[in-house]
Amino acid sequence: MRKAPRTEPAISTRLATIICLAIVICVSAVVPARAQKKPPILADGEISAFNTQDIRNLENTASGTDANAQIARNKLIAIGVEQIDAAFNDYRKKSRKRHDRLQFLFDFLEIGASSAINIITGGERARSLIAEGLSLFQGSRAAFNKDFRFLERQILFDKMVAKRSQKLTEIYAKLNDGMGEYSWEQARSELRSYFYAGTIDEALSSLSVDTGAEAKDSKDKLERAQRKAGIKVAVTKEQADANTAASNVFRPIITDSDQNKSLAKMKAIYDAAALDPDLKGQLNILTQDEDLEDRDKEAIGDALTKIKENRGDFAAYRLVLGYLRRQVINLIPTDPRPNKAFQEILKQNQ
Amino acid sequence: MIVPIAANLSLEETQEQCKLQQADTFQLTGITVGEKTDQTTGQVFPVNKCTFEIVQEGLPKDLLFVEGVVDTNPFGTKLFDCKMFVESNEKDVSVFGK
Numbered sequence: 001m002r003k004a005p006r007t008e009p010a011i012s013t014r015l016a017t018i019i020c021l022a023i024v025i026c027v028s029a030v031v032p033a034r035a036q037k038k039p040p041i042l043a044d045g046e047i048s049a050f051n052t053q054d055i056r057n058l059e060n061t062a063s064g065t066d067a068n069a070q071i072a073r074n075k076l077i078a079i080g081v082e083q084i085d086a087a088f089n090d091y092r093k094k095s096r097k098r099h100d101r102l103q104f105l106f107d108f109l110e111i112g113a114s115s116a117i118n119i120i121t122g123g124e125r126a127r128s129l130i131a132e133g134l135s136l137f138q139g140s141r142a143a144f145n146k147d148f149r150f151l152e153r154q155i156l157f158d159k160m161v162a163k164r165s166q167k168l169t170e171i172y173a174k175l176n177d178g179m180g181e182y183s184w185e186q187a188r189s190e191l192r193s194y195f196y197a198g199t200i201d202e203a204l205s206s207l208s209v210d211t212g213a214e215a216k217d218s219k220d221k222l223e224r225a226q227r228k229a230g231i232k233v234a235v236t237k238e239q240a241d242a243n244t245a246a247s248n249v250f251r252p253i254i255t256d257s258d259q260n261k262s263l264a265k266m267k268a269i270y271d272a273a274a275l276d277p278d279l280k281g282q283l284n285i286l287t288q289d290e291d292l293e294d295r296d297k298e299a300i301g302d303a304l305t306k307i308k309e310n311r312g313d314f315a316a317y318r319l320v321l322g323y324l325r326r327q328v329i330n331l332i333p334t335d336p337r338p339n340k341a342f343q344e345i346l347k348q349n350q
Numbered sequence: 351m352i353v354p355i356a357a358n359l360s361l362e363e364t365q366e367q368c369k370l371q372q373a374d375t376f377q378l379t380g381i382t383v384g385e386k387t388d389q390t391t392g393q394v395f396p397v398n399k400c401t402f403e404i405v406q407e408g409l410p411k412d413l414l415f416v417e418g419v420v421d422t423n424p425f426g427t428k429l430f431d432c433k434m435f436v437e438s439n440e441k442d443v444s445v446f447g448k
Contacts, residue, residue, distance in 0.1 A: 222358070223356075225388070225391075225393065225395075226356050226395055228388060228390075229386055229387070229388035229389075229393065229395055230354065230386065231354045231355065231356050231386050231395055231397055232353060232354065232355045232356065232367050232371070233355075233356045233359070233367075234356075234359055234363045234366075234367070235363070235366045235367050235370050239370060240366070240370070243369075243370050243373075246373070246374075247374055250374045251374060251409060254374060254408070254409055255408070255409065291351050291352060291353045291354070292351055293351060293352060296351050296404075299404065315406070318375060319375065319404065321375075322373050322374065322375025322376065322404075323373075323375075325373045325374075325375075326370075326371060326373040326375075326376075329370065329373075
C-alpha cells in the first residue's frame with residue numbers, strides 16, 4: 001500500500017514544531033540564577049527562632065512583670081520578626097520566580113505562534129486557526145494581567161516593604177517600655193499587624209487609602225487657591241444652613257403685604273448690624289466686593305446715604321441687607337464670625 | 351453683579367452656588383464662560399461668570415439647571431440658555447425658574 005504523499009502544510013507545521021522545541025531545549029539548558037546558600041547560623045529548624053520549646057519557655061517567662069519578663073518579651077519580639085521576615089522573603093522569592101516563569105512562557109507562546117503563521121506555507125486553514133488562537137491568547141493574557149494585577153507586582157511589593165518598615169519602627173520604639181505598659185500579648189498583636197503589612201490585601205488597601213488621600217489633598221489645594229482668587233467654590237454645609245436660616249427670616253418680611261411692618265423689621269435688623277463690631281466692619285467694605293459692577297456700587301452708595309440721612313425706604317434696606325447677607329455667608333469658610341453675629345440679629349428680629 | 355464660580359463644579363453644585371448668591375435679593379440673568387486671575391500669583395482659573403440683577407419687587411425665582419438645550423421643564427419657565435463649564439467641560443445648559 002502506497003503511503004500518502006506529505007502535503008506542504010504538514011511539512012511546514014512539522015518544521016515549526018521542531019524549531020520551537022529546539023528553542024525550549026536551548027533555554028532550559030541555561031542554568032537559572034540560583035539563590036545564595038544560607039549560612040549555617042540562619043538554617044531554619046536549628047535556630048531558636050524556629051525552636052518551639054525555646055519559644056514556649058520564653059513565653060512563660062514573659063508572663064511575669066520583672067526585668068527578666070521584659071528581656072523575654074523582647075526576645076520573643078525578635079523571634080517573631082525573624083520568622084515573619086523569613087516567611088515574607090520566601091513568599092517574595094517564590095512570587096518572583098513564578099512571575100518570571102509565567103512571563104517567559106507567555107512571551108514564548110506569543111512569539112512562537114506569530115512565527116508559526118509565517119513558517120507555514122500554503123494551508124490557509126491552519127494559518128487562520130493559529131492566528132485565531134494567537135488573538136485568543138493575547139486577549140486572555142491582558143485579562144490575566146489586569147485581574148491578577150500581574151504587572152503591578154513590583155508596586156505592591158514596594159508598598160509592602162514600606163508598610164512593614166513603618167510597623168517595625170513602631171514596635172522597636174516600645175522595646176524599652178516596662179511590662180505594665182507593653183505586655184507580650186500586646187507585642188504579639190503588633191507582630192500580627194507586622195505580618196499583615198506584608199500581604200497583598202494590605203498593600204492594595206494601603207494604595208487605595210494613599211491615592212484617596214492624595215486626591216483629596218489636591219482638591220483642597222485647588223479650592224484654597226480658587227477662594228484666594230475670589231472664585232466661589234462648592235457651597236459648604238455651614239453656608240447652606242446659614243442661607244436657609246436667613247431666608248426663613250427675610251422671605252416673610254419681603255412678601256408681607258404690610259409695608260410699614262416690613263420696613264420696621266428691616267430697619268431694626270440694619271440698626272443692630274450697624275452697632276455690631278463684626279458687621280459694622282462688613283458694612284463699611286460693602287462696595288469693595290470684587291464681584292460688584294459700578295452700577296451695583298452706585299446703588300449701594302445711594303441706599304446707604306438714604307439710610308444715614310434717615311430717609312431710607314424698604315428698597316434701600318432690602319438692598320443693603322441683601323448684599324450684607326451675601327457677603328457674610330460668602331465669608332464663612334475663612335471667617336465665620338460676621339455670619340454668626342448676623343444670624344443672632346436675625347433670630348432676635350424673627 | 352458678576353460672580354465668578356469655579357469651572358470644575360458639577361451642574362448641581364453650580365446651581366446651588368447661584369441660589370445662594372441670589373440671597374432673596376438678586377436674580378440670575380445669565381452665565382458665560384470666562385477666566386479669573388489671582389492678582390497676587392498670576393494664576394488663571396477657568397470660571398463661569400454668573401450675572402445677577404437686583405430684584406425690585408417680590409422674591410427672585412428659584413433655579414433649576416438642566417443640561418442640554420431644553421424648551422420646557424415642569425419645574426418652571428425657561429429663564430435662558432447658555433454655554434457654561436460643567437466639571438471643567440463646556441456644555442449647553444438651560445436654566446429654568448419658578
